[in-house]
């Protein structure tokens with residue numbers, strides 16, 4: 011690193027805190043220790059004198075011995091604060107006039123007796139002198155040492171590392187850490203099978219890069235793990251490194267930007283340089299949103315030059331990187347929506363790996379993984395805990411297991427009982443349900459009917475798209491990739507029947523809520539938005555309404571330039587368009603309700619299974635559909651014949 015930036019004056023404050031700097035850190039603690047010891051000694055020695063101004067005069071020990079040998083003393087008393095001395099011929103013979111401290115002097119008693127001086131009080135043990143030294147010198151020293159170990163520990167923790175076997179890298183602040191062996195494997199990550207499948211390819215690539223380069227296949231340079239906090243993104247990244255048995259370089263996005271101005275960009279450079287030397291390896295950037303926040307939105311706060319520089323450096327490094335070298339960059343975020351678009355372009359973090367909240371089976375698996383480390387009584391039923399925690403993430407569940415163990419210890423038990431788990435569940439998840447993180451039983455039921463409504467109606471309509479997966483586990487916004495609201499050109503041609511079928515199945519979620527619970531929830535807002543957009547596009551762009559026939563009412567601007575569709579019509583026409591859109595929506599809504607009313611028994615049956623399992627894959631759903639709705643009951647006539655006449 012011969013970059014002038016690194017030797018510039020702005021880096022000096024950093025060097026002072028640099029734990030790798032051999033000179034600095036040793037000097038200041040020792041200096042401090044000595045200072046503190048001196049202070050302690052002074053206080054202990056000087057205090058008695060300070061508080062006894064009217065009392066005896068303090069003399070030194072040698073003065074005392076002098077007076078003793080000279081026969082000037084009458085009486086010596088070994089007291090708690092020191093040796094109290096009564097001199098011969100002093101004014102008040104009852105009150106000692108002099109005092110001196112103890113010194114561990116072996117022959118003192120003989121010497122006093124030999125001088126014919128009276129001796130009173132407890133003869134001080136050698137011990138107490140020893141103790142005094144211990145208290146005044148050794149103890150503060152020990153305390154200081156403990157204190158410094160503690161400080162440096164917590165600092166290295168803040169630098170983003172956990173277990174053992176670290177090498178610190180980077181001349182600038184030593185902020186980059188590489189673990190030679192993370193010790194984690196995919197077995198430590200419960201559930202998350204889809205994420206693991208996507209990551210397995212990366213592991214394979216790191217293990218046998220030859221296989222890929224031979225054929226000319228290029229792996230994505232970076233993969234972005236997206237999901238709510240605590241779902242195991244960091245854990246997964248470490249598991250990838252562990253599975254591939256490669257070093258794991260990690261740095262959190264906030265560490266790039268924090269503290270020292272002008273350091274972020276050089277830290278990125280440093281990180282990549284080190285990584286290249288140790289390839290194959292994994293570079294993991296946690297909380298990448300801290301650096302990768304969209305430059306547009308960031309400017310509303312006056313912008314952040316440092317962050318932007320760092321981001322540019324990161325982008326530059328990623329571009330100039332040869333992926334065949336075997337460095338794979340992983341990043342994690344729970345805010346994919348705020349990321350700078352530049353980060354998501356091809357050749358950067360173009361692969362997204364959703365890490366979702368676990369469903370019932372996933373939660374049970376997480377509980378089991380963590381329960382392995384804790385002694386559980388045989389009667390414990392983890393599935394009951396999994397059932398009671400819809401919406402909880404892996405970290406919550408790990409926490410429940412740990413809390414239950416603490417609970418058991420508090421109760422003096424030798425193994426965790428169900429009651430401990432129950433108590434841990436209540437304490438750790440208290441308040442989360444209110445904050446909307448967890449679904450209440452009623453919410454869960456409503457969501458289940460809503461989702462079943464979509465799936466059932468879509469399956470009843472031959473024109474609608476096939477149902478993939480039905481789930482009531484809350485999903486992260488943006489984790490499913492970009493949601494295309496207006497159907498784009500890339501999508502294969504859609505017929506009018508298909509468009510109507512899609513609108514009908516979009517509206518079926520709300521229809522189910524109304525039919526079963528007679529409620530309307532906010533959960534349908536996205537459905538409504540998409541259905542309305544689709545209906546409007548049918549009228550204004552696709553010429554699919556009888557009212558307007560094939561008149562183009564709106565032209566789509568280049569979507570890459572953003573902006574609203576251009577209107578090609580008058581205000582009166584606009585009112586008629588709205589009317590037409592409303593008619594399509596109403597008609598589809600009605601049809602959805604009709605289908606659901608007809609198959610109410612099937613709706614109830616499938617929703618019940620969904621509540622139980624929380625997610626149904628394609629096969630399970632279609633099997634349930636066959637049994638409870640049946641093929642013969644399918645509505646075969648195309649929907650919406652009434653919609654747009």
Ligand code: ADP
Nearest residue numbers: 198199200239240241242243244245404405408
């Ligand atoms: P994130 O990075 O997504 O916020 P972490 O990976 O830091 O979440 O997870 C925090 C902790 O929660 C982990 O160390 C682990 O103990 C636990 N955890 C989270 N998800 C899982 C999982 N799928 N399997 C096992 N443990 C998990």
Ligand code: MG
Nearest residue numbers: 243244296342
């Ligand atoms: Mg994390």
Ligand code: ZN
Nearest residue numbers: 519533534537
């Ligand atoms: Zn919906």
